[in-house]
Amino acid sequence: MPIIEVTGLAKDFRSGGAVVHALRDVTFSVDEGRFVTLVGPSGCGKSTLLAIMAGLTSATRGEARIEGTPITAPLPDKIGMVFQDPTLLPWKSALANVEFPLALRHVDATARRKRCTQLLDLVGLSEFADHYPHELSGGMRQRVAIARGLAQDPRLILMDEPFAALDEQIRTRMGHDLLEIWERTGKTIFFITHSLTEAIYLSDTVLVMSARPGSIIGTLTIDFPRPRDLDIIGSESFGRIRNRIWHLISEPQK
Amino acid sequence: MGAALAGHLIFAALLFGGWELAVRFALVDASLLPPLPQVCAILWGFLHDGAFIGDLELTATEVAVAFLIAAPLAISSGFLLGERLHLAATFNPVVHLVLAVPQSIFLPVFILAFGIGFLEKVLFGITHAYFIILVNSFAAVTSIPPALVAAARVFGATRVQVYTRIYLPAMLPLILTGLRLGMILCIIGVLLAEMYASRRGIGRLIFGWGESYQIPELLAGILLVSILTIIVNEAMRLLELRVARFYRSAAGS
Numbered sequence: 355m356p357i358i359e360v361t362g363l364a365k366d367f368r369s370g371g372a373v374v375h376a377l378r379d380v381t382f383s384v385d386e387g388r389f390v391t392l393v394g395p396s397g398c399g400k401s402t403l404l405a406i407m408a409g410l411t412s413a414t415r416g417e418a419r420i421e422g423t424p425i426t427a428p429l430p431d432k433i434g435m436v437f438q439d440p441t442l443l444p445w446k447s448a449l450a451n452v453e454f455p456l457a458l459r460h461v462d463a464t465a466r467r468k469r470c471t472q473l474l475d476l477v478g479l480s481e482f483a484d485h486y487p488h489e490l491s492g493g494m495r496q497r498v499a500i501a502r503g504l505a506q507d508p509r510l511i512l513m514d515e516p517f518a519a520l521d522e523q524i525r526t527r528m529g530h531d532l533l534e535i536w537e538r539t540g541k542t543i544f545f546i547t548h549s550l551t552e553a554i555y556l557s558d559t560v561l562v563m564s565a566r567p568g569s570i571i572g573t574l575t576i577d578f579p580r581p582r583d584l585d586i587i588g589s590e591s592f593g594r595i596r597n598r599i600w601h602l603i604s605e606p607q608k
Numbered sequence: 609m610g611a612a613l614a615g616h617l618i619f620a621a622l623l624f625g626g627w628e629l630a631v632r633f634a635l636v637d638a639s640l641l642p643p644l645p646q647v648c649a650i651l652w653g654f655l656h657d658g659a660f661i662g663d664l665e666l667t668a669t670e671v672a673v674a675f676l677i678a679a680p681l682a683i684s685s686g687f688l689l690g691e692r693l694h695l696a697a698t699f700n701p702v703v704h705l706v707l708a709v710p711q712s713i714f715l716p717v718f719i720l721a722f723g724i725g726f727l728e729k730v731l732f733g734i735t736h737a738y739f740i741i742l743v744n745s746f747a748a749v750t751s752i753p754p755a756l757v758a759a760a761r762v763f764g765a766t767r768v769q770v771y772t773r774i775y776l777p778a779m780l781p782l783i784l785t786g787l788r789l790g791m792i793l794c795i796i797g798v799l800l801a802e803m804y805a806s807r808r809g810i811g812r813l814i815f816g817w818g819e820s821y822q823i824p825e826l827l828a829g830i831l832l833v834s835i836l837t838i839i840v841n842e843a844m845r846l847l848e849l850r851v852a853r854f855y856r857s858a859a860g861s
Contacts (some may be wrong), residue, residue, distance in 0.1 A: 405758075408762050409762075410758055410761060410762065428761050428762045428763075428764060430762065430763050430764030431764075433762070434762075434763075435759070435762045435763075437755055437758070437759060439753070439755050441753070441755045441756050441758075441759040443756070443774070443777070445777050445778075454760075454763065454773075455763035455764065458760070458763055458764050458765050458769055458773070459764060502763075505763075506763070506764075
């Protein structure tokens with residue numbers, strides 16, 4: 355049962371006098387509870403697609419639907435999001451940042467404190483509830499952002515290259531921990547990255563996007579058993595999948 | 609904090625110690641540099657002198673009125689320019705040109721246009737404070753990371769919530785910096801107007817004492833104005849620091 359259906363989606367920008375085609379005829383669907391990753395070259399319109407799916411901007415043609423409803427505005431109770439930049443409020447503590455989406459909707463303070471304390475625990479930061487963002491490392495900030503994305507208990511989490519700014523060791527660790535969180539919460543995750551390794555290691559399905567104008571040029575099912583071990587990254591089958599995606603991205607499209 | 613306090617104490621010790629030594633060893637003509645205790649006694653007398661207090665109150669009122677008019681005007685103009693960048697493209701260069709010119713040279717024009725008195729002094733204070741607060745308010749709006757606003761919208765923030773929960777707290781440190789600098793310039797503007805041409809006010813008194821060689825009164829007046837402006841500035845700076853504690857990583861997070 356698809357939770358997300360994107361059909362014939364296109365986005366044109368007007369830049370100066372010229373029209374830029376950012377996305378062209380993007381069609382795919384995401385099944386409930388799946389971990390789906392979108393990879394593609396820089397500037398292929400990945401983030402634009404995510405912004406449309408988040409309801410932040412509108413499509414020129416086509417549409418994105420969640421549970422059958424067209425997405426025309428942010429839907430905080432259905433869609434949570436984690437950005438490349440943690441976008442935490444610097445004047446709020448870690449806990450208050452996680453509570454922020456609930457505070458916006460005037461959820462009772464005791465209830466939201468209880469829920470968000472649990473979420474901080476889930477991302478391994480229960481001891482840092484009172485710390486301010488500037489007192490946390492880059493990885494910890496992104497953990498707070500993940501907990502915040504879960505705060506309104508949405509069924510879908512959109513993640514826009516969330517680990518791109520982290521060094522490789524932290525990044526690998528974060529991916530591993532994200533899988534654990536995903537398995538424990540049963541959310542659907544739609545993840546954007548330009549790291550093929552990250553995409554294959556994390557996902558059930560990898561969608562491959564072409565250079566601008568972006569469109570889906572490949573859908574790969576990744577069936578390594580779960581829970582996954584980091585050792586699979588060195589395996590032969592992992593390398594084969596990686597090469598296939600690499601060829602899809604690097605070969606010129608008609 | 610401790611280091612700053614030590615610095616202040618050392619500066620005060622050098623200033624007043626040097627003053628005392630200069631007087632004691634007659635390094636400076638006694639009529640040009642009266643002893644500190646004498647100046648302090650005169651200052652103490654001023655504080656019990658109704659006429660002096662009246663002048664002080666007038667100056668303080670002029671500064672307060674000018675600041676209270678300039679601050680909201682400047683903050684909202686800066687906000688408007690920050691939110692409407694096509695307007696900023698037109699008006700920002702003008703603002704920077706105005707800031708580059710020493711405003712003191714326009715004082716004669718103000719006097720010709722508005723006469724000598726309360727209105728002219730307040731207007732001169734307003735134009736001194738307005739532009740620097742505007743520039744800081746503009747910087748405050750444009751420094752808000754767009755991603756922060758996008759995140760708030762994804763989490764369901766209404767337009768009003770974006771302003772109250774993102775814009776306002778995010779802008780606060782730079783707004784406070786602007787207000788503090790604006791207050792300093794506002795005081796400068798009003799005192800300048802008083803010293804140049806005025807019938808009343810603390811600036812007029814200080815200028816008059818200088819002209820008539822009343823050195824102890826002159827020094828007492830300078831000392832008092834210095835202390836008062838330092839208190840105002842430090843109070844605003846403490847508020848600024850308190851708020852800014854949480855913003856260190858605002859750009860980096």
